[in-house]
Amino acid sequence: MKSTTVIGFLGSTLDAAKFGPSRWNKWRPTVSICMQEDLRVDRFVLIHGSYHRRLAEFVMQDIRDVSPETEVVPHVMDFEDAWDFEEVYGKLLDFAREFDFDPDTQDYLIHITTGTHVAQICLFLLTEARYLPGKLLQTQPHKGGPQPIGTWASIDLDLSRYDSIASRFAEASAESTSFLKSGIETRNAAFNRMIEEIEQVAVRSRAPILLMGPTGAGKSQLARKVYELKKLRHQVEGPFVEVNCATLKGDSAMSALFGHKKGAFTGAVQDRPGLLKGADKGLLFLDEIGELGLDEQAMILRAIEEGRFLPVGADSEAKSEFQLIAGTNRNLIDEVAAGNFREDLFARLNLWTFALPGLAERREDIEPNLDYELERFAEREGTRVTFNKEARDRFLAFAESSSARWQGNFRDLAASVTRMATLCPTGRIDREAVDFETGRLARLWSGGSAGEDRLVGIIGADRLGSIxxxxxxxxxxxxxxxxxxxxxxxxxxxxxxxxxxxxxxxxxxxxxxxxxxxxxxxxxxxxx
Structure with missing residues (x-):
């Protein structure tokens, strides 16, 4: 049978009592642990500051009186500021690393009822991270009259042992992934797995995320959804700032991204903070990052790593703490090889890289996205439009066929739905509207040859694609x-x-x- 070791802080208020018989009428959490009939404590590591040495000796003596078999080991830990999270966590981490744990022969209980709230939180985090390889121990007094013993309960942070908690965690995770997909019940297994991974990364990491994929694959929308998810989790405070790097050319790119000081160049009539400063405490989405010049890439890298950058014409650096999501439709590996993209920046971005498939690679997701685009049209225009069954089946037969190229990906689909809904005054999309639209798409993708135009008008784009x-x-x-x-x-x-x-x-x-x-x-x- 394993022995039991309790590790906990001395409660400078809760454990204090007047010396005399009356103290045994008061609930003192540290002493009460060793008074429990169903909990044998073989060793108690009592953490306290030098200032409370006398109280510690007083409590240790009472523990020896009520539980002679318990070895009490005092451990002095002083804090300059007991409410400084960084200091408290750091010293407790050092304590955990130096402690001679032996989980094979001993069970460990980490008492989180005493100590400052900061200390309690740090003990929780260190136990969750397994630096303290034990269970959490909570104590509380009995309700009613004075009772020195109170009650106790242990909590195992291995959530896999708790079916109800595990179930709720799974539900919360499913809600997050659905949120990232805008609530669309997508059917592509590979895409769903990728979204699940992005959800985990988004809520557990502040590292940059790289979204690769063709234009119109949904990179911008996904980046905004990641921001909204982190906002819901209170992980960002600042705004979502989106930048299309393809629009930043020449000298204006530096000024737009990093800001400038008044008089830095002709036309700089006032200070400009820049987009990176605007994203402070928030999320910066650099779409088409492969379009940036090498100088801008170097500045972006430093801003990511150090949170600092130099505005144009400035003598001192500016600071901005932001999470970065980068998007590109280029193969950055090829761009690095060609000398167009910095290898060190790519290495920094490549920790979490996700390749978004185009719509043509997710044809099974066209139907749920069709419903989503109709909902968006209704919200945007205040008019609800639906398909009749024959028209819906006809459009999906074309959209899911190999002849539908979807070169613009989800932008093509959104534009297609918008056209059909707008040109349908009855609020019902019929077969004629579908044939007209599929003919338009076929001409768009084929270059619009006169011959194909004629045939589309006669037999429809979906049948033409099969000839x-x-x-x-x-x-x-x-x-x-x-x-x-x-x-x-x-x-x-x-x-x-x-x-x-x-x-x-x-x-x-x-x-x-x-x-x-x-x-x-x-x-x-x-x-x-």
Whole structure:
């Protein structure tokens, strides 16, 4: 059976009492621990300051009287300021590192009822981090009349042992990841795993985060959601500052980012704090960071590492404490190799790097994002618009097909929904609106050739995407001839004139009818 060691502070107020029999009518937490019938204390490490040495000796003697088997070990720890978190934590950490712990043969209880609130918090943190390899010990007096013994309870910070707490933790984590996804129930497993990791990093680290991915993949929106999550957790106080580095060119880049002093250059008519200063205590999102020049990159690196930078024309440095999220659509490894991006800055950013997939790589997420964009339209315009079932199915069939390129990623989808919703005065998106929109997208992605425009108008973009490119050229020629002819027979004669003499049957209209049927078309569909 293991022996038990208690580690705790002397309570300069709670443990104090007048010398005499009356003290045994008072609850004194340190003494009461050794009076419990169901808790055997083999050793008590009592931490106290030099100033309270006399009280410590008084309490230790009472412990020996009520529990002769308990070895009391005094440990003097003085603080210049007992409410200075850094000092208290540092000295307790040194104590923990020097203490000869032996968890194989001893159980440790860390008493957190006595000591200043700062000391109690530090004991909790050190126990949670396993610098103090034990359980927390809480004591309290009995309710009612005077009773010196009170009650005690131990808390094991291994939350995996508490199903209800573990369940609530899992629910809170799920809420955070859903928050980062704007509440969208995404179905892409790889994306969901990435968001879960970003959630953990966001709430547990202040290190820079690098978001890589194509334009329109959602880097800016995700960065803002990370900020809002940290704001909810009271981890940031300042603002969210977003900078598109592609818009910062030449000498103005330094001034915009780091600020300038009045008179630093022509046009500097007053001091300017700069964007980094504006992000103090908050979050700075540098989108397209690969567009910055090497000089700006060097200044950014120093600002990240030291929280200091030199405004243009200034004699003294400015300070700003911010968390950085950087975004880029470039391959920064290639940019480093080409000498366009500083290797030391990339190394600093590359601790937490996440590659956001484009919409074409997350086609299963198009449907939930479609609903999300309709909700955004309703909030923005004050008008709720919905699809009828046939139109919704038709749009999703096109959107999720391989022919839908989604070159602009979620920006393309958002713009598409906005167009359909805006051009639908009845508040109901129908098949005609979908066909018109999918035709527009197909033309946009194909470069807008006249032939494809004609075919999209007849059979729709989704069906056109399933037709072989060689067949598209032939079909477009057939359509043009049909529209220039007054009848199916005339169009057939024009199309098959070169081969009429070699065939036994000259029923050109029947041959054309069968050709069009291959594509589920007829004369009326082409010429109406």
């Amino acid at each position: 072989d490119p060689f067949d598209r050229v032939q079909l477009d020629f057939v359509v043009q001839v049909c529209r220039q002819s007054i009848s199916l027979s005339e169009a057939g004669r024009t199309l098959f004139a070169a081969s009429r003499e070699q065939r036994k049957s000259t029923n050109d209209s029947d041959r054309l009818r069968k050709y069009l049927a291959r594509f589920e078309l007829d004369w009326a569909a082409i010429t109406h």
